[in-house]
Amino acid sequence: MSIADVVSRPSPIAGLGLFAARDFTAGERISPYTGTTTSQAPTGAPAHGKIYHLEVTPGRWLDGSSEDNPARHANHACHPNAELIWDEQKSTAWLTASQPIAAGAEITFDYGFSLADSLFHPCACRAPDCIGRIIAAPLRPALRRHLRFSRPRD
Numbered sequence: 001m002s003i004a005d006v007v008s009r010p011s012p013i014a015g016l017g018l019f020a021a022r023d024f025t026a027g028e029r030i031s032p033y034t035g036t037t038t039s040q041a042p043t044g045a046p047a048h049g050k051i052y053h054l055e056v057t058p059g060r061w062l063d064g065s066s067e068d069n070p071a072r073h074a075n076h077a078c079h080p081n082a083e084l085i086w087d088e089q090k091s092t093a094w095l096t097a098s099q100p101i102a103a104g105a106e107i108t109f110d111y112g113f114s115l116a117d118s119l120f121h122p123c124a125c126r127a128p129d130c131i132g133r134i135i136a137a138p139l140r141p142a143l144r145r146h147l148r149f150s151r152p153r154d
C-alpha cells in the first residue's frame with residue numbers, strides 16, 4: 001500500500017469520499033485506518049456532523065478523525081465494497097477489499113452503527129434498497145420494522 005493507492009475527492013454519497021487509484025483484488029488491504037483507540041463509547045453528536053468514531057472490535061472504538069488518517073474520508077454504504085478489519089497484533093485497522101474494486105470506484109464500508117446511532121445519521125448511498133440510515137447490516141431488519149411502525153397512519 002502506498003499513498004497513491006487511494007485518493008480523496010468529492011463523493012456523490014457525502015462530502016469527500018475515498019476512491020481507488022488502482023485496481024484491488026478481493027481480500028487486499030487498501031489503506032490503514034489510523035487513529036487513537038478507546039474503550040469508551042463516543043457520546044453526543046459527532047463534530048461537524050462527520051463520523052470518524054467506529055467500533056473496530058467489540059468494546060473498542062477508534063477515532064479516525066486525524067488528518068493523518070489516509071482513509072478518513074471513506075463513506076458508509078448499504079452495499080459496501082470494503083470492510084474495516086482490526087489487526088489485533090499491530091493494533092491497526094485496515095480498510096480491506098471485500099470484492100474486486102476497479103480503479104476509480106468509490107471505496108465504502110459498513111460503519112456498523114447501532115440502531116440508536118442510525119436514527120441521527122442518514123445514508124445517501126443511492127443503492128436501490130438503501131435503508132436511508134447508516135446502520136450495521138445485521139440490524140437493518142430491526143430498523144425496517146421500527147420505520148414501519150413509526151410511519152404516520154393515513
Ligand SMILES: [Zn+2]
Nearest residue numbers: 078123125130
Ligand atoms: Zn444506503
